[in-house]
């Protein structure tokens with residue numbers, strides 16, 4: 001009984017200590033950006049989407065002026081640890097930057113989706129070659145079974161698109177003869 005009394009007294013003492021800590025951790029109200037819409041019902045693994053779609057036909061359903069999707073894409077980008085290689089805002093880390101003028105295999109939606117889903121070794125085995133060169137030349141790992149859905153990957157690619165800060169005419173890639181030289 002004495003033990004119980006002591007315990008409950010300690011507990012009562014702990015309450016006022018805990019309250020300010022909890023108070024400090026209250027999350028701030030999020031900014032007024034609209035919530036990103038839920039994934040469509042027909043979502044599938046990016047790897048399966050690549051198999052199911054003829055070359056050239058993968059098209060991002062989102063545009064990069066959709067701030068809710070860009071924000072959601074940034075979270076996914078960090079969540080899938082793309083930043084470990086490409087840096088937190090895509091500017092390059094130990095791997096090529098995603099946001100400059102140089103698109104290694106092309107900057108169109110279809111190529112980027114296939115590259116991330118299949119990885120660069122499989123992409124090359126399908127006949128793609130590096131048309132652009134970055135300072136870092138290394139393989140991109142296949143993420144098509146790791147990223148949960150094609151919708152997640154489109155969100156990530158929307159974030160990458162929105163982060164682009166090269167010349168506007170290079171935003172979606174260039175014909176090979178116009179690929180800029182590596183800076």
Ligand code: HEC
Nearest residue numbers: 080082085095097098102103104105116120138139140143
């Ligand atoms: C282990 C390191 C690593 C991780 C993790 C990684 N990448 Fe990459 N990524 C690379 C490398 C290396 C290349 C360049 C491939 C080449 O030159 O063939 C690349 C290329 C790319 C490109 C093309 C860039 C360009 O300028 O053409 C995109 C887009 C891309 N990665 C997106 C992603 C996304 C999205 C994720 C997370 C889902 C991711 N990467 C995770 C290493 C990585």
